[in-house]
Amino acid sequence: MTTARSLLTGSTPVKIEYFPIEGVAEQVRIALAVANIEFDDVLIPFNEWAAKKPTTKHGVMPEMTLPDGTVVTDSMAMLRLVGEADEEGKLYPSDIKKRLKIEQVLGLVGDLTRAWSPSLYLGMRPHLVGYPENWAGEEKETVVKNVREAFMKDEFPRFMGYFEDLLKENGDFLTGVDLTIADLSAFQQISYFTKGVADYVPKDCLDSFGGIVAWMERVKTHPKVAAYKASKQ
Ligand SMILES: N[C@@H](CCC(=O)N[C@@H](CS)C(=O)NCC(=O)O)C(=O)O
Known part of the structure; x- marks a missing residue:
């Protein structure tokens, strides 16, 4: 039987390619470190993306290349695969x-991400939500402000309450x-x-969500997470 760990380990390390930011890849990088799996963290500069995009499977990163050459897309698929490969089984x-x-929490994180999306896209990619690509000026400022302030007033505390x-x-x-x-995902x-x-x-x-602040500290100070973060500095 093929195990997750055997897929992720071999004569060459697994490779993860993503932009030089944390984004959706960081949860996978941390999981690899926690699971004690050596990996090649390949950072693709933003100015190389236009040329690389057509060579990727689904036009997005991260992409993971397994030691046997298989290319895996989607950070959540990677996260589950790496989680499954954890030598401690935790x-x-x-x-x-x-x-x-775990699946219910991952779903909740997905819902939070989706609830935040209009705020993100209005700022970064306004043409995807009905505004001009080069949208700028006072109107943009007002719309972005209104949408984000509404998110912070209603949706953010609602989700933080669930966590x-x-x-x-x-x-x-x-x-x-x-x-x-x-x-890791949350x-x-x-x-x-x-x-x-x-x-x-x-x-x-997050100041009024003491439970979340304390939990974030526990995640950051988890010995393997802390060792990974220290190795990057
Ligand atoms: N569901 C995918 C989403 C990947 C994704 O949307 N990647 C973005 C960066 S976070 C990307 O590559 N954007 C560049 C583009 O769309 O051209 C995952 O979680 O891996």
Whole structure:
């Protein structure tokens, strides 16, 4: 039987190609580090993307190339594969009850990402939501402000409330005592809001969610996560 670990390890390291940002690839990079799988972290500069895009399977990154040459697309598929390969069996345990909890959290993270999407696209890719590609000026500023402030007032606290409930119910991490791929995925999306990179999303937006702040600290100080982060500095 082919195991996830045998797919991800071989004579050459697995390769992950993505932009030189955290984005959707960081959860996979951290999972690889936690699962103790050597990988080649290939950073593609933004100015090389136009030439590379047509060579990718679905016109997007990340792409993962397994030691046997198989190309894998989609960060969530990668995350599950790497989780399954964890030598300690904790990142994505085979126990179906544990997996069901993890899947529900991954779905919730997907819902949060989707709820944030209009705010993101209005700012970055306005032509995809009905505005000119070069949209700029006062009108853009006002629309982006209104949409993002509405998100921060209603949707953000609603979602953070669900994550706080999960922590109350499950303890140290979102699905129980162990760090799983659910924590890595949620951590990546939630920490984005604290980076000060999106206008009208204040860096201190999590201050009133003490349970989440404490959980984020536990994720960051998990020995393998901390070792990975330190290795990148
Ligand atoms: N579902 C995919 C989405 C990948 C995706 O949308 N990648 C974006 C960057 S986060 C991309 O490659 N954008 C460049 C483009 O669309 O040309 C995943 O999670 O891997």
